[in-house]
Amino acid sequence: MKKAVAVVCAGILVVMACGLVSADQGKEKSKWQEKRIEKMAKDLNLTADQKEKVSAIWKENGDKRDAEMQKNRDAMKAIKDDEDQQIKALLTPEQSQKYEKQQAERKEKMDKKMKKWDKKECKAEK
Numbered sequence: 001m002k003k004a005v006a007v008v009c010a011g012i013l014v015v016m017a018c019g020l021v022s023a024d025q026g027k028e029k030s031k032w033q034e035k036r037i038e039k040m041a042k043d044l045n046l047t048a049d050q051k052e053k054v055s056a057i058w059k060e061n062g063d064k065r066d067a068e069m070q071k072n073r074d075a076m077k078a079i080k081d082d083e084d085q086q087i088k089a090l091l092t093p094e095q096s097q098k099y100e101k102q103q104a105e106r107k108e109k110m111d112k113k114m115k116k117w118d119k120k121e122c123k124a125e126k
Contacts, residue, residue, distance in 0.1 A: 033062075037051055037054060037058075040054065084103070
């Protein structure tokens with residue numbers, strides 16, 4: 001029972017953290033998009049009207065793209081969660097605890113790699 005409560009609490013924390021990260025990403029995306037539009041305007045000598053229209057196109061399609069990406073993330077998370085449950089059902093309590101620790105370490109390592117990648121992408125845009 002304690003384990004189930006801990007898993008539920010961990011899930012709630014993950015969802016809350018994703019919401020915070022999503023808000024920050026929205027701000028970064030906006031800054032990135034502004035820089036991208038300015039660079040395009042300079043390189044192509046866009047008029048103010050063209051800049052507005054490009055921005056609107058990017059926003060509309062970006063929202064569609066983000067929605068599709070979120071669907072894919074949700075589907076992949078569901079598959080991964082099911083996979084984890086199947087694996088944990090095979091393990092002893094000690095093995096399960098070790099498995100959870102390994103999964104957490106892998107996630108932390110991947111998060112660090114993603115942050116580095118994001119920073120590199122931002123610098124490449126400048």
